[in-house]
Amino acid sequence: MSAVSPVLERLDQNLDASLERLFELLKIKSISTDPHYADDCRRAAEWLVADLKAIGFDAGVRPTPGHAMVVAHHEGPAGSPHILFYGHYDVQPVDPLDLWESDPFAPAVREVEPGHKVITARGASDDKGQLMTFVEACRAWKAEHGNLPCRITLLFEGEEESGSPSLKPFLEANAEELKADFALVCDTDMWDRTTPSICTSLRGLVGEELVVKAANRDLHSGMYGGPAANPIRILANILADIHDETGRVTIPGFYEGVEETPSQVLKAWETLGQDARSFLGPIGLSEPAGEKGRSVLEMVWARPTAEFNGISGGYTGKGFKTVIAAEASAKVSFRLVHQQDPKKIRAAFRQFAAERVPADCKIEFHPHGGSPAIQLGYDSPFLTKARQALTDEWRKQAVTVGSGGSIPVVGDFRTYLGMESLLVGFGLADDRIHSPNEKYELNSFAKGQRSWARILEALAARG
Amino acid sequence: MSAVSPVLERLDQNLDASLERLFELLKIKSISTDPHYADDCRRAAEWLVADLKAIGFDAGVRPTPGHAMVVAHHEGPAGSPHILFYGHYDVQPVDPLDLWESDPFAPAVREVEPGHKVITARGASDDKGQLMTFVEACRAWKAEHGNLPCRITLLFEGEEESGSPSLKPFLEANAEELKADFALVCDTDMWDRTTPSICTSLRGLVGEELVVKAANRDLHSGMYGGPAANPIRILANILADIHDETGRVTIPGFYEGVEETPSQVLKAWETLGQDARSFLGPIGLSEPAGEKGRSVLEMVWARPTAEFNGISGGYTGKGFKTVIAAEASAKVSFRLVHQQDPKKIRAAFRQFAAERVPADCKIEFHPHGGSPAIQLGYDSPFLTKARQALTDEWRKQAVTVGSGGSIPVVGDFRTYLGMESLLVGFGLADDRIHSPNEKYELNSFAKGQRSWARILEALAARG
Incomplete structure (x- = not known):
């Protein structure tokens, strides 16, 4: 015994x-x-x-x-x-x-x-x-x-x-x-x-806040719409560029340190009976938004992400104002796996974003935490x-x-x-x-x- | 006399x-x-x-x-x-x-x-x-x-x-x-x-507010980041797609009714001494953001635009929250010229945006004024x-x-x-x-x- x-x-x-x-x-x-x-x-x-x-x-x-x-x-x-x-x-x-x-x-x-x-x-x-x-x-x-x-x-x-x-x-x-x-x-x-x-x-986490600054004041979109840079447009371009059509993050070097999960582990996860329907159904969704060809469990447990946690710019109250804002900002976070380096991810993202800002505009970054997986x-x-x-x-x-x-x-x-x-x-x-x-x-x-x-x-x- | x-x-x-x-x-x-x-x-x-x-x-x-x-x-x-x-x-x-x-x-x-x-x-x-x-x-x-x-x-x-x-x-x-x-x-x-x-x-004006709705509640980006659709990402994709690299609006049919300004009128405008430097300098900018190959005066007086007047979604307060928002919204306006039809522009934009929303998400539109040029x-x-x-x-x-x-x-x-x-x-x-x-x-x-x-x-x- x-x-x-x-x-x-x-x-x-x-x-x-x-x-x-x-x-x-x-x-x-x-x-x-x-x-x-x-x-x-x-x-x-x-x-x-x-x-x-x-x-x-x-x-x-x-x-x-x-x-x-x-x-x-x-x-x-x-x-x-x-x-x-x-x-x-x-x-x-x-x-x-x-x-x-x-x-x-x-x-x-x-x-x-x-x-x-x-x-x-x-x-x-x-x-x-x-x-x-x-x-x-x-x-x-x-x-x-x-x-x-x-x-x-x-x-x-x-x-x-x-x-x-x-x-x-x-x-x-x-x-x-x-x-x-x-x-x-x-x-x-x-x-x-x-x-x-x-x-x-x-998963680890890197949080970043970015602020795109264009004109030195809010502008009337009738008087300036066309020639004047619009920070919301610049910001949307940066965010839209971060994922490709397969859901993969396009920031250079982003997948450095990410390992493929062993096939026996993936197989074991498959047996758990969790699929896109059961995972997303309770929150009212059905189509996995992450990297194509990966299960939802792999997406959450073993794959890194770029998520947009907040965005703000221009007039957001009731009704409408024809304003071109002087600035717009977003809060972006990256979930990290395996050996991804928070410092490298932050630096790569900042370069990626800065490259997409016209020469006469500015971008500022504010870090919000960083921890490896x-x-x-x-x-x-x-x-x-x-x-x-x-x-x-x-x-x-x-x-x-x-x-x-x-x-x-x-x-x-x-x-x-x-x-x-x-x-x-x-x-x-x-x-x-x-x-x-x-x-x-x-x-x-x-x-x-x-x-x-x-x-x-x-x-x-x-x- | x-x-x-x-x-x-x-x-x-x-x-x-x-x-x-x-x-x-x-x-x-x-x-x-x-x-x-x-x-x-x-x-x-x-x-x-x-x-x-x-x-x-x-x-x-x-x-x-x-x-x-x-x-x-x-x-x-x-x-x-x-x-x-x-x-x-x-x-x-x-x-x-x-x-x-x-x-x-x-x-x-x-x-x-x-x-x-x-x-x-x-x-x-x-x-x-x-x-x-x-x-x-x-x-x-x-x-x-x-x-x-x-x-x-x-x-x-x-x-x-x-x-x-x-x-x-x-x-x-x-x-x-x-x-x-x-x-x-x-x-x-x-x-x-x-x-x-x-x-x-x-110029005329069409104002639209669009609201992209994904999950049935705000989500934790650790638990759901990857599989769950992010409305800010969807919205950024819509907005980023609206202009091509030359500053032209890509919405199908957008330029229907837009006429080229007579060359003698363009020439007369050229003599006014207003260029990108003098127009944009006072507002702290220098690079025209509108359609390439057009003067700033033509951009403002004779060309239509798509402008983003406001955007909002997720956590926008101080600090950081690792949230995936249930919805995100933007206020978009179009300045119209010549014979552009506000009703057609509104309908074309709505179709353009709706086509970019995943099947399991929703988009709502709220009109804010429409007048021809x-x-x-x-x-x-x-x-x-x-x-x-x-x-x-x-x-x-x-x-x-x-x-x-x-x-x-x-x-x-x-x-x-x-x-x-x-x-x-x-x-x-x-x-x-x-x-x-x-x-x-x-x-x-x-x-x-x-x-x-x-x-x-x-x-x-x-x-």
């Missing part, structure tokens, strides 16, 4: 007790954006520290200029990997309160249909329920074996829902203490109700082990997915701790996080605990 | 008296946009009626829902043409008052340099000084000959500076009374200080006569110019009275109309009166 079997049995037996603990945490109104709830945030951190100490962690509330961090350590067997687990104990505000079917801070288990139970409360899914799956796995392992299979550090943040202002400085100041072999981040969803998933890639190797041993553990637990092949957006903490771990992350979570797309009536599947909570126990065992194994 | 000679002599002798009359009118604060000055507007209309009656006109104040019109009639010799003269007695507001070097309603003659005198007051140029040049010409002719050389109807509006809301209904209701052989409109400038001009063409034949006998009269008075060839914008009253005369207009005025570009320290050249006032006397004589002549 493997070491994990009795742990799984214990987790099953103690599910009610673990629910009671989760409910205690869910009752604390740790809304981080509202200063009115600062004491509640502190209480949530303290509750976690007490609970972790009860398990045997060396845990503490760690002050920051904002809400406190919770940091806890537990040794593992000699030679075992050192894992940092990340979650957050703060929650979103609950407005509009009248749309909630029950008190957001009075957690309950509800049977929504026969055999289908959910935990309802603010934070049930995002992220208290999720982080407690890992804590419970540690508790059961420790109770069963008197130790943990790996060396584990826990980091629970209290400002994730309010922009994480203290995270970077905290990581930088405590890098030695927090650096592990890799991180487990539990703040994401399963692929669907029955399919576990691991997210291994996040994150890509865990598809052949990482940690990934392989975690995927197998999830597959064993859910009796369905765990899938490796990407994320089209960024999850800042993953980039911060890489930047400040030199550490890659595996993103594993048990939320579902319909958990209504950030909305009224947030829920977490009871099944996610129970099998999430079991999944972590299996993952810990797998990661601890040599080779 | 011709009939006009003693009239010219009389005008010269009575210049001071004509200035006194103009000053009386300039002292009246007939600001039409501000209801506070409604009584002043009424007084200005009554002053004009009294003055016209003194000359011998059958004149009256004609109520409208807004400020009153002044209408006056005087018979002419049998067989002489019937001329409608148009001007306006209302003036612009005077804010900011502290930038005026003297009270805007205390008119004065100032010598700005030796021998160069100007009349300073709000309305001196726009349009009280201008309209009084014609009234004085009539007064002198009547005093000298006991009659006028043509049948003359005067129409003085009191709402020109506030959008002329009563003009169309008034023309429609009084079409029989007001319709003449043609109109003289005195509300424009000379080409320069020494060169008289007649404006014979005004106005073009007096370059060989009109009225034009030939008036041009010769101006040439005689100023001892310099009068030039035939166009206007890139529209002067609504000219279109209204055509629509409601079936009547073409000659636009003759003696303002200068530096008269600061609509600004503090408005002025009218004393020379414009004196030679303007003489010019009208000559024009009346010329128009009255047979053949």
Whole structure:
């Protein structure tokens, strides 16, 4: 019998007790954006520290200029990997309160249909329920074996829902203490109700604002229309030139560092049953607008984009004014993958745009953030082990997915701790996080605990 | 001796008296946009009626829902043409008052340099000084000959500076009374200080607002960037396609009805000394943006355009949001010349734009006005006569110019009275109309009166 079997049995037996603990945490109104709830945030951190100490962690509330961090350590067997687990104990505000079917801070288990139970409360899914799956796995392992299979550090943040202002400085100041072999981040969803998933890639981002300036003042389009340069026309020409007819970005050098996704990965994505119809249907669209010949999942998870996030110029109020504006501006962003270099992309875009501005006009650029993509190797041993553990637990092949957006903490771990992350979570797309009536599947909570126990065992194994 | 000679002599002798009359009118604060000055507007209309009656006109104040019109009639010799003269007695507001070097309603003659005198007051140029040049010409002719050389109807509006809301209904209701052989409109400038001009063409206008709609809500550009259609990109593609690399509009059928300007007219424009440098320099530009191979004057006076007057979509505030907007919109206008049909242009543009919208997106159009161009034949006998009269008075060839914008009253005369207009005025570009320290050249006032006397004589002549 493997070491994990009795742990799984214990987790099953103690599910009610673990629910009671989760409910205690869910009752604390740790809304981080509202200063009115600062004491509640502190209480949530303290509750976690007490609970972790009860398990045997060396845990503490760690002050920051904002809400406190919770940091806890537990040794593992000699030679075992050192894992940092990340979650957050703060929650979103609950407005509009009248749309909630029950008190957001009075957690309950509800049977929504026969055999289908959910935990309802603010934070049930995002992220208290999720982080407690890992804590419970540690508790059961420790109770069963008197130790943990790996060396584990826990980091629970209290400002994730309010922009994480203290995270970077905290990581930088405590890098030695927090650096592990890799991180487990539990703040994401399963692929669907029955399919576990691991997210291994996040796209990077380069944001640019450009301002095209033509005449030294707004002009009357009757008096000047024809001879006078129109900055909206210049801007439209720049933006229209950025994509060719196949949806490919035309900026020279843009695809430098972009790798083709391995065919076996593409094939695995194909089996997920997500196509243009299912992806675009819910948002009222049907025709993929990205690069021709690529699936929607590849477009979002493994291909770079140029997107226009805002545009403004001339008269935009009601009615009409026959004005030729002095200037027009746009906000443009690029999602990056693989080894694309944010600095090179920004420079190439600026040159591309500047070349399209007539000699008597000007263009100004304002940078808005730049971060490279994150890509865990598809052949990482940690990934392989975690995927197998999830597959064993859910009796369905765990899938490796990407994320089209960024999850800042993953980039911060890489930047400040030199550490890659595996993103594993048990939320579902319909958990209504950030909305009224947030829920977490009871099944996610129970099998999430079991999944972590299996993952810990797998990661601890040599080779 | 011709009939006009003693009239010219009389005008010269009575210049001071004509200035006194103009000053009386300039002292009246007939600001039409501000209801506070409604009584002043009424007084200005009554002053004009009294003055016209003194000359011998059958004149009256004609109520409208807004400020009153002044209408006056005087018979002419049998067989002489019937001329409608148009001007306006209302003036612009005077804010900011502290930038005026003297009270805007205390008119004065100032010598700005030796021998160069100007009349300073709000309305001196726009349009009280201008309209009084014609009234004085009539007064002198009547005093000298006991009659006028043509049948003359005067129409003085009191709402020109506030959008002329009563003009169309008034023309429609009084079409029989007001319709003449043609109109003289005195509300424009000379080409320069020494060169008289007649404006014979005004561009038409078609305004369109287009709204491109993609997804059913704003999207996160990380989650959807790539597959999801971006309305700003679609809109930029539409706008960028409207012009080719030579500045020509590519909408099919756009140039239907556009005529090439006669080469002698183009040659005459070339002699005016206006080039790209002098036209664009003052607005900070140097490269003509219109159709290649055409002069700036041809671009503005005789060529149609497509202009983008406003554009809006996505996030346009400070900072950055990684949003893909649900919709984006633009305001587009077309300046028309010659026989271009506003309805056809609108329809062709809508088809052109709609063809560039992906099948799963939508486009909506909102019309904003449509009027054809106005073009007096370059060989009109009225034009030939008036041009010769101006040439005689100023001892310099009068030039035939166009206007890139529209002067609504000219279109209204055509629509409601079936009547073409000659636009003759003696303002200068530096008269600061609509600004503090408005002025009218004393020379414009004196030679303007003489010019009208000559024009009346010329128009009255047979053949």
